[in-house]
């Protein structure tokens with residue numbers, strides 16, 4: 001089991017809370033490593049031959065795989081347990097955060113002594129794609145608040161991500177940012193961004209690696225959720241990192257045209273909508289300086305993927321309150337970038353290895369969820 005590195009804000013667990021959280025993490029690990037591979041055997045030995053007998057051909061896409069797999073008891077059991085583990089994860093962390101909330105809230109106050117900044121907008125409309133469902137079953141989603149100065153959603157997210165990824169996002173949960181930064185420093189060794197924007201930053205896990213790698217840059221990070229941003233600000237300060245957080249919708253921000261030379265996001269796009277993702281592309285184009293670049297990290301697109309792998313990776317669309325997951329992974333990203341104003345020939349689509357070496361060592365398996373890309377991340381980018 002890999003430990004999460006403590007910082008002043010990280011919720012502390014009692015012995016019993018820790019035991020429950022460890023159980024959930026072990027259950028997730030067991031499902032991913034031991035049970036999930038059995039789905040493939042069930043598919044190859046039973047479901048696929050059944051389909052072939054009826055249709056006289058192999059399943060062509062993930063929808064056809066799903067049609068035959070959803071009736072398989074083995075798959076149903078794995079799926080029910082995975083969903084249950086997700087609900088147990090949030091519960092095991094939320095009750096622990098609730099117990100210590102007054103203490104955490106007090107710790108989160110920077111009392112005017114801050115390297116970076118926090119700007120909230122209580123009037124910001126929360127997009128319907130976040131109010132309609134509790135994304136990935138997180139109770140209340142990213143934006144719900146129990147009162148003034150609430151940081152609960154951020155504190156829950158920080159602990160839960162570590163359990164969700166079975167520790168393989170690294171001790172600071174920063175694997176997405178660290179992996180993209182590793183790619184950028186390798187591919188663009190002369191890149192010296194002056195202003196960087198991280199869209200959909202949550203608690204700033206992925207934002208911090210940019211502060212570390214580009215110390216001369218002014219780093220901004222936005223999110224729609226106030227509790228995430230309050231926690232993100234306090235966490236960044238506790239880690240001694242200067243970040244300017246603001247509560248804004250990435251579809252339309254209040255930054256001036258050409259404000260940034262590097263815009264990044266990490267597992268944001270699949271949590272938006274068909275309209276929003278197009279708005280975000282246009283906004284990235286507006287915000288970039290000429291020659292500036294945007295990069296978005298996700299799990300791989302379905303195009304060209306084995307139908308069975310795509311089916312497994314698509315689990316979240318149907319079972320984990322991620323309604324845009326499947327549609328987003330079907331998008332033609334060159335066309336998406338083009339509609340946003342980027343020239344097609346500048347579009348980059350590539351796989352990058354996870355920076356946290358234990359994630360790479362773990363498995364080449366595809367499984368459901370943000371962490372399901374087999375130890376690699378998919379990077380989609382374009383240049384203005």
Ligand SMILES: C[S@@+](CC[C@H](N)C(=O)[O-])C[C@H]1O[C@@H](n2cnc3c(N)ncnc32)[C@H](O)[C@@H]1O
Nearest residue numbers: 142176200201202205206223224225249250266
């Ligand atoms: C999966 S989390 C991102 C995790 C984070 N980037 C990281 O690497 O740790 C998605 C985040 O995007 C935010 N978000 C979703 N839609 C957004 C939008 N239109 N504008 C800004 N933030 C948004 C959510 O509130 C949530 O915090």
